[in-house]
Amino acid sequence: MKVSFQALSRHVDLSGVTTDRLAEVLPMLGLEVESVHTFGLAPLPLVVVGEIVSFEKHPSADRLSVCRVDVGDGNPRQIVCGAKNFKAGDRVPVALPGTVMPGGFEIKVSKLRDVDSAGMLCSSEELGLGKGEDGLLILTSQQPAPGTLLNKLFGAPDTVLEISVTPNRGDCLGLRGVARDVAAALNLPLKPLTVKTAAGLATAPTAHDAFGFVRSSSEFCPYYTLRTLKNVKVGPSPDWLRRDLEAAGLRPINNVVDITNWVLLELGQPLHAFDAAKVSGGIEARPAREGEELVLLDGKKVKLETGICVIADAQRPLVVAGVMGGTESGVTNATTTVLLEAAWFKPGEIRRVARRLGVSTDSSHRFARDVDPAGVELASRLATDLLIELAGAEVVGPAVVVGQPPRADANIALPTGYVAAKLGTAIADADVTQAFQRLGFTVSSTSTGFSVLVPSFRSDVTRPIDLVEEFIRIHGTDKVPAGRPIAPLPGDEDTRSSGFTREVAIRLAGAGFTECCHYTLRDAAEVARTLGEAATPQLALENPLTADQSHVRASLVPGLTAALALNVSVHADPRGLFEVGVVFRPQADGTVREFLAVAFAAPAESLVRSWKSREAFDVLRAKRLLSDVATLAGVTASRLSFGVATGGLWQADHASSLVDRGRSADGACGVLDLRWTRSLGLKGSIVAGEFLLPRSTFADALRIPRFEAFSSFPPATRDVAVIVPTTTAAGEVLNRVQQAAAKAAGKEFALESVNCFDVFSGPGLPEGTRSVAFEIRWRHAARTLTDEEANRAMATVIAALEKGAGWTIRS
Amino acid sequence: MQQQLAQLVATAQQEALAVTSRAELEAFKARVVGPNGSLTAVMKGMATLSKEERPVVGKLINEAKRSVEELLAALLLKVEDAEISAALGTPWDATLTGPDAPAGSLHPLTRTRERILASFRKLGFTVAEGPEIETEWHCFDALNTPADHPARDMQDTLYMPKAFRSADAPRKGEEALVLRTHTSSVQVRTMLSRKPPFRIVAPGRCFRRDAVDATHSANFHQVEGLWIDRNVTLADLRGVLDFFVKETFGPDAEIRLRPSFFPFTEPSFEMDLRSPNLGRLSNRWLEIMGCGLVDPKVLELCGLDPEEFSGLAFGLGLERIAMLVHGIDDIRHFYNNDLRFLRQFA
DSSP, X not given: OEEEHHHHHTTBOOTTOOHHHHHHHHHXXXXXXXXXXXXXXXXXXXXXXXXXXXXXXXXXEEEEEEEEEEOSSSSOEEEEEOOOSOOTTOEEEEEXXXXXXXXXXXXXXXXXXXXXXOSEEXXXXXXXXXXXXXSBOOOGGGOOOXXXXXXXXXXXXXXXXXXXXOTTOGGGGSHHHHHHHHHHHHTOOBOOOOOOSOOOEESSOOTTSSXXXXXXXXXXXXXXXXXXXXXXXXXXXXXXXXXXXXXXXXXXXXXXXXXXXXXXXXXXXXXXXXXXXXXXXXXXXXXXXXXXXXXXXXXXXXXXXXXXXXXXXXXXXXXXXXXXXXXXTSOOTTOOOEEEEEEEOOHHHXXXXXXXXXXXXXXXXXXXXXXXXXXHHHHHHHHHHXXXXXXXXXXXXXXXXXXXXXXXXXXXXXXXXXXXXXXXXOOOHHHHHHHHHHTTXXXXXXXXXXXXXXXXXXXXXXXXXXXXXXXXXXXXXXXXXXXXXOXXXXXXXXXXXXXXXXXXXXXXXXXXXXXXXXXXXXXXXXXXXHHOTTTGGGGBOSSOSSGGGOEEOSOSHHHHHHHHHXXXXXXXXXXXXXXXXXXXXXXXXXXXXXXXXXXXXXESSOSSOOSSOOOOOOHHHHHHHHHHHHHHTTOXXXXXXXXXXXXXXXXXXXXXXXXXXXXXXXXXXXXXOHHHHHHXXXXXXEEEEEEEEEGGGGTSOOOOOOOOOOOOSOOEEEEEEEEEETTSOHHHHHHHHXXXXXXXXXXTSEXXXXXXXXXXXXXXXXXXXXXXXXXXXXXXXXXXXXXXXXXXXXXXXXXXXXXXXXXXXXX | OHHHHHHHHHHHHHHHTTOOSHHHHHHHHHHHHSTTOHHHHHHHGGGGSOTTHHHHHHHHHHHHHHHHHHHHHHHHHHHHHHHHHHHHOSOOOTTSOOOSOOOOOOOHHHHHHHHHHHHHHHTTOEEOOOOSEEEHHHHTGGGTOOTTOGGGGGSOOOBOOTTOOBSSSOOOTTOXXXXXXXXXXXXXXXXXXXXXXXXXXXXXXXXOXXXXXXXXXXXXXXXXXXXXXXXXXXXXXXXXXXXXXXXXXOTTOEEEEEEEEETTEEEEEEXXXXXXXXXXXXXXXXXXXXXXXXXXXXXXXXXOOTTTOEEEEEEEEHHHHXXXXXXXXXXXXXXXXXHHHHGGGO
């Protein structure tokens, strides 16, 4: 909302107030000032009227003219000019040397293409007057004497403050509302608004009205007024009206339209003017019927949604109520009789319809923010005053009204001490009362406190807590002291996942990885690479902004891989990268679950050349890192089971999947699909890992470790080597050894550990087999195990393992 | 005798020069002090001497013995030194660049988040979290922003399709699921699941349907705070925010509460910050966060009695704070992951 200082001064006396002060006051009222700029001609003491005595083409530049200009000192000067829109004898603005133009550019005596030039002939835009016609600002029609200061031809410049109005303050979408707040803040009186047209509404049209009926059958239009104005002479508006509109950023059209717009700016109440000649029968606010269409003022033909409120005549819809008029019924230069509409429409519905149509007009913007029902008739009367004064209109009786104002002034009971209790500091009753009075609220004392009557222009103030805000706006937030010291609440803890998020990042950074942060929204191709084509649509957004941000991410790995590629391309020497964040995965039951994901990726061979080669980052280190991540999350190593990672991001046979047997957590690690990473410009292989944790992982309270007594006697240790087909996973052999060794221990003693210490294939072993060797450790709680016991147990283990298909024991 | 001993010692000293390894040392030792060693032979000769001669010769022998022992000790040191040098290899040049990767680093948003959370933890706030895909009810309705509320125009929202079902945010009836526009939804979940008093901060990722430019991002991070208790006041709000700002921006930073509007707080404020230590943004009021007292309507919607409880809430953007603290001029740096950016925060 653009607020002109001069226009605002019509409502409140700002003679002692600078624009800087105003720009300080407004934000502290909740009216944020986004920009401040000068409107009109800024003071320019060296810009004068000049007469172009003669001119000729520049000797060496086709586009330039060399002009002789009389600036009233009887000594015509030479000025080079690039414009084309003048003739000899024209009066134009001349910026004399020394002028600093509104754009900050200083005019000096200079040469243009070797021709002397002593000043500049100015365009409207160069003078800060906005974009006028192309070329120089021609003043000839006003016949000013050469040498006259240009400022003498223009009024004093105005300052326009662009303020942003929050959705609750519909009242400040009119100057009067802003003035009310400013007056309250500065403790100045609000000037009275004088309207000549008499108040009073009729319930039915008379024979003199240019309409036969006014009805409302739409629930969205509870209150509608219409009046007839005859003998209207449509034409251009006077300068002051045009100026006010332009200061507010509106384009003048004709006096009738300009008057409705001016009243809208003034009071925040949108009005609509119909050409009576184009209205058949009467006016009705009614639900749109199926199949109805309307060509809107912006030229768009729209199919009207059935049930939305339209303003129609006896035949057809004319206007989308409160949003935008149609082309057919609007005021034109030929209009003589005007029907002036002032109404109140349901805010939520106006907002919905405007959004649906994809338009936001000055009208819909205000109706959506709940205009003051008490201002409806006032706006109609003010516009009538101006139509009489500026367009020679003759008024036909009072406005005809249907319905009732939907709300009135509100009475709020404010208990004694309520404001102080919310502020947390002592406040005198008189201060409270005074603040409300300055805002135009009526305060009276009751047995329990105050009764505050809030006028209907403040629809946002309905409860005691709203009055607290009103009070603090006027009283000043700087008067609220900082509150009591605070002690922590016993037993409160951070959620476990937040602690994990922090700790895992520190752990991985300590391991040499740099933390990244990627967008959640990814393109379809990336999700398809991660999850496969079939599952991809499950992660699609309903209304993506762009095609490359159409899905939520299923993995952090593609982002990290892209970051490695980026950093290779910019020669930033990438090493390991990691990220911690939420990813989304479709589940078997048809839902999508959020996982807290931890992922890392690094080139297998360092991309940074070094005088000494170091250990490569291989899949085994990735597996170790991933297990550490799991442990940190409370998923112990014994719960993890590794399998074969299939397809997607991972290279066949060089990556492993990882499942948490206890929960639904899972992950993968290994080499990333080489064709893919090579296509990104990464030459060597990339080793990565990712672990996904559902929220349930962190749901349990942290387990407090319980001490378990351990044996003080030595263990019995035996080795066994199993020859198995190379296709048999080592993990499978390990499981069998563990089971057999545990079973062999029985109830008498216990299996302590099984550790794989050798894997061998080659000479001495049958083709297609390998030997996997384990050390088994048993221990007794209360005594040393005998050799005999250990041997017996070992024999049981061997017997069990020999049952494995194609398995033999190496002796 | 005296001459014989002197000769023996001189010979040993001469031979010692040739000793370079432990084996040579052992052989040398045997030649001199071994059972058949030269010195041992002289000592054996003592037995043949008279009572008078013995003390004199004994003294001489002891002197020779001490010389030889000193010689052996020196030789042992020399041999050990040689062995250690051989074991250690080439001497170390500390000026050579280390070939190992340096420690990694935390992302500046993580650093900023942890710093902010740490300052609120001092005030007894604990961290709460919630899902990124939320129901409309948790994201809007429960926060006093029903469907036709003009405040819904303030933020363009990304929606999930009708068929989308979330395991983490089950929806009621036909309501839509959205990518949360703020972490205030975590406040709603907390109020519904816990009994006051509590103080929480909810860090997390949020989404708006915004085109990406230097100041806008399709996703961004917030930290929202909520304190519910009996008699929580505006003075408490000021106290909490004042503490936070001084923790984050130093003791010279000051704040002002500028009236504003949010559907979920009443009264509502934008908190502005002014600090002398913010480079070219020094000594200017900068908008940092929205805050206010929890609207009674929100308490009611979340099952708390507004007559009994009151609360304060605030929400700030991590990117905004990180940009101010580190002087970063473009929000896209946070998401580009150029190591030349990230390594600056190691």
